Amino acid sequence: MENNRKHRSFFQSLLLGLMMSMLVVSISGCDEDDGPDVVNAPSATDKTPKYIFFFIGDGMASPQVNLTEAALADPNFRLVNGAITLGALNLQHFPIAGMATTHAEDRYITGSAAAATALATGHKTSIGTISKNAAHTLDLKTMAEMAKEKGMKVGIVSSVSIDHATPACFYAHENTRKNYYEIASQMDDSGFDYFGGGYAKGNLSNGVPAYDIETQMANAGYAIVNTLAQLKGVQPGDKCWAYTDYDGSAALYYEIDRMGTDHVSLAQFTQEGIRLLDNPDGFFMMVEGGKVDWACHANDAVSATHDMVAFDDAIGIALDFYNQHPDETLIVVTGDHECGGLSLGYAFTGYGSAFSLLKHQEISYQEYSEIVDGWKGGGKTFEEALDDVKDRFGLGDTTKDPAFALTANDSTRLETAFNDSMNGGFDRNDEEVFLKYGPYYDPFTVTVTHILNEKAGISWTSYYHTGVPVPVYAIGAGANSFSGSYDNTDVAKKIIAAGELN
Ligand SMILES: [Zn+2]
Structure with a gap:
């Protein structure tokens, strides 16, 4: 009995609250000249927040x-x-x-x-x-x-x-x-x-x-x-x-x-x-x-x-x-x-997601761009750069996760981007280059994050x-x-x- 009464009073108060808030909506709707105002319908029981x-x-x-x-x-x-x-x-x-x-x-x-x-x-x-x-x-x-x-x-x-x-x-x-x-x-x-x-x-x-x-x-x-x-x-x-x-x-x-x-x-x-x-x-x-x-x-x-x-x-x-x-x-x-x-999905991974790959990235694109910038003038070979990427992003390190294996396409993209980062000479006004590197991002760094994100099943459509x-x-x-x-x-x-x- 006690429980029933509690339930009844709960539903009664719910109904009352619903009726009161409908009343508030209809009143505020009547006040407006330019159609019903659905913007502000505070619940009748709400206090003004301090x-x-x-x-x-x-x-x-x-x-x-x-x-x-x-x-x-x-x-x-x-x-x-x-x-x-x-x-x-x-x-x-x-x-x-x-x-x-x-x-x-x-x-x-x-x-x-x-x-x-x-x-x-x-x-x-x-x-x-x-x-x-x-x-x-x-x-x-x-x-x-x-x-x-x-x-x-x-x-x-x-x-x-x-x-x-x-x-x-x-x-x-x-x-x-x-x-x-x-x-x-x-x-x-x-x-x-x-x-x-x-x-x-x-x-x-x-x-x-x-x-x-x-x-x-x-x-x-x-x-x-x-x-x-x-x-x-x-x-x-x-x-x-x-x-x-x-x-x-x-x-x-x-x-x-x-x-x-x-x-x-x-x-x-x-x-x-x-x-x-x-x-x-x-x-x-x-x-x-x-x-x-x-x-x-x-x-x-x-x-x-x-x-x-x-x-x-x-x-x-x-x-x-x-x-x-x-x-x-x-x-x-x-x-x-x-x-x-x-987007939480990427064409080449289809219905697959591998969010657990993300934990291996240890550094922001911004700090990594500065590191890559320091390699200019022969600081690192492409092979050494790939080792660095394994350490800081996991990418390419199949001991961390088999999904980190680089495809031939990945390797080509990384090598081209590495050479662009080291040597410059690419034209961002070129459509293909712009889609790869954006308006000002370091070619190697943005290619690393793109490939890491894609392997996790994440993609981007814009900068x-x-x-x-x-x-x-x-x-x-x-x-x-x-x-x-x-x-x-x-x-x-x-x-x-x-x-x-x-
Ligand atoms: Zn913004």
Whole structure:
């Protein structure tokens, strides 16, 4: 009897909840002049979230998510550099999922600036524009600016430079993403409380003195820190710009190269951000996993996968916080666009997959390109180069896996690419050459990752973004409104509505 009553009351409340949410949908539909508004239908029982996390995987669509899960299915995948194995992705456990289109105002296949403008403001714009309209006559207010005006604290975290397109679209307004210095100069104007991750690329270019943005930030009262110990020493409530060791592009190192070092991780930047931002008026934090995109541009599936794990680790930190404040926290995860035309399947392997091969790659394409560059002038013969590839990628080493055996076609491709890397003289404008090496990648390195990926049953159709939709994952207060199919501008509208930011 007791059990029956419990069941009955459960179904009664389910029915009541369903009726109430239908009522909300129909009321909000009546309010609109331009047709029913299916964008914002928060569940009647949802509180307004006091803590909002917005995670953006740059270059992340379903193939990147599922490839990472497939790679992690091999328990040795993350043991390459001595790191622990993590298992399935946190984001796949979110109860609500949706699908979003990504096109820009002036191009079907979007770029990170137009996509991030859509995700930050709810408005389409033109390629390259940072949170302004396509005509560049209007600044578009961002959800981070709205949150700040509402009295919440605001944090912006990215694994690429803090003035790169995605983070920039939350605090800056510029006609072009290439104005790195002008973008970075707007960090202090925003009054945001925490910037974490990569350095400012604007301080590395334009002939501007290298201390300029830092002076500007210090003068505006930001603590500037570079190590995890220093970051942990910053007091909650103090404004902070935290950046760590960075690569030539002012970004964090690829996760595959960072693992096992003491460079601050994306998860640590997120964790410390929560500590600094947590306050009675709540906070908004955007966290970007930026180098999934860069690795996919380069057609390096393993580096992309490790950066996906680093991104998902940061999501795990937010989930820990959610578990402490489940009624008051909203976490939304999406990608800005797919990159590389990544496909889980390859013509020559047919229906076969061999994801377990991926664990043998120990280094990013970027670091390997630098090594290969060092061989120019006779540093290595082709045979020695193949031995090096066996060590660092497994490719060609049948003792590691019989599937690593090189076919005659593989060997020809590798030898041609090796000679092109050593001697130059090839023409990237030639169609066949371009399809092999892309717009600027090292011929030998990109051929190694292509062949390794193909043997695993993975292929690429592009060195650029593609137009496939991106998944949206949500959990917490207001999460229900994120189910369904919609546009990337709607992701912003839903967050703004759920958080009552406007
Ligand atoms: Zn990109």
